[in-house]
Amino acid sequence: MRRQLASYSSVLFSTFRSYVVPNQAAYTLKFVELFATEIEIPAKGGFSSREKVPFISFVLGGPGSGKGTQCAKIAHTFGFTHLSAGDLLRTEISSNSEKGAVILETIKQGKIVPSEVTVDLIRRAIESSKNHKFLIDGFPRSEENRIAFEKIMGAEPNFVLYFDCPEEEMVKRVLCRNEGRVDDNIDTLKKRLKIYESLNLPVINYYLAKGKVHKINAVGPEEEIFEQVRPIISSYEGACRDFKFSPVSILNSLSLSAGSVQMNMTRVMEFGRLFLL
Ligand SMILES: Nc1ncnc2c1ncn2[C@@H]1O[C@H](COP(=O)(O)OP(=O)(O)O)[C@@H](O)[C@H]1O
Ligand SMILES: O=c1ccn([C@@H]2O[C@H](COP(=O)(O)OP(=O)(O)O)[C@@H](O)[C@H]2O)c(=O)[nH]1
Ligand SMILES: [Mg+2]
Numbered sequence: 001m002r003r004q005l006a007s008y009s010s011v012l013f014s015t016f017r018s019y020v021v022p023n024q025a026a027y028t029l030k031f032v033e034l035f036a037t038e039i040e041i042p043a044k045g046g047f048s049s050r051e052k053v054p055f056i057s058f059v060l061g062g063p064g065s066g067k068g069t070q071c072a073k074i075a076h077t078f079g080f081t082h083l084s085a086g087d088l089l090r091t092e093i094s095s096n097s098e099k100g101a102v103i104l105e106t107i108k109q110g111k112i113v114p115s116e117v118t119v120d121l122i123r124r125a126i127e128s129s130k131n132h133k134f135l136i137d138g139f140p141r142s143e144e145n146r147i148a149f150e151k152i153m154g155a156e157p158n159f160v161l162y163f164d165c166p167e168e169e170m171v172k173r174v175l176c177r178n179e180g181r182v183d184d185n186i187d188t189l190k191k192r193l194k195i196y197e198s199l200n201l202p203v204i205n206y207y208l209a210k211g212k213v214h215k216i217n218a219v220g221p222e223e224e225i226f227e228q229v230r231p232i233i234s235s236y237e238g239a240c241r242d243f244k245f246s247p248v249s250i251l252n253s254l255s256l257s258a259g260s261v262q263m264n265m266t267r268v269m270e271f272g273r274l275f276l277l
Helices: 005-018 024-036 067-078 087-093 098-108 117-128 143-153 169-175 186-209 222-235 238-241 247-252 265-276
Strands: 002-004 055-061 083-084 135-137 159-164 213-217 256-257
Touching: 055 067, 055 186, 067 083, 067 135, 067 159, 067 222, 083 087, 083 117, 087 098, 087 117, 098 117, 117 143, 143 186, 143 213, 159 186, 159 222, 169 186, 186 213, 213 222, 222 238
Parallel strands: 055 135, 055 159, 083 135, 159 213
Antiparallel strands: 002 256
8 A cells, every 4th residue: 555645744734733833943853753753764766855856747658649749849848858768768778788688679579678777767867857847758667667666766746648549540650650669560569559558558547546647639630639738737837836845745756655654854854944944
């Protein structure tokens, strides 16, 4: 069972407010103690207060549904950083690293690269960016991917865009894509479509049940599809702008597992300070 700290917020706020404040330092200390009794500091991962608190959208849909095309438009119009998991993996292949050979073989077979490899590439890309709002395109591709991301990053997406496209249309687009990709051929595509149905749709359903998914009809001219996307992204603009420094963002970025509540202590301190200053 997983819980988000945000769900504790009302309890925490009321508990927090109930303290009498003789001075700020004592107040902060009490606040930290309040958390310290129930937290476990993760060995790695998560974002410290000195780092950014990322505002994250996962962008999902089958191969050829138009994720990359629409992400480019969103990034251009709204200033998101577009992180395509597939592109990150392809860059790793080009670097001729040991991992690259394994990734290439996996992609050729239309299979999913081990989660820790992909999450690590995404984490590095987020951490090395000056931006704080990200589109993560084509990830997570399986429940295992999703769970690994949430565990390693200590964060859930703020929302999910889902490009819903009939298989026939996806096949037509991928086979015409002409980007020289090793996996854009009918044999690999058939495997990718099967994996999409069996492993990726459950991720979309998971976030649907959490009310985080915006479903887009991906058939039609690119510009018309973007007109469906535009108001959705606009609706998050205020939240994005304020997100970086708001206490809610800090809460939202902390994902807690029952039994092993995980949190970065420095973020607790930051949270306390936000209330006191
Ligand atoms: N709305 C659309 N109608 C027709 N073709 C499209 C549309 N959107 C994207 N494409 C084309 O389809 C192919 C797949 O699009 P892409 O954005 O790469 O999808 P994905 O990242 O989901 O695999 C590309 O060649 C792209 O130019
Ligand atoms: O999180 C990811 C993203 C991609 N891939 C691999 O990379 C391929 C291409 O992914 P991409 O997102 O570029 O394909 P698209 O859906 O855009 O056609 C996939 O079929 C997988 O083999 C993966 O293993 N994990
Ligand atoms: Mg793509």
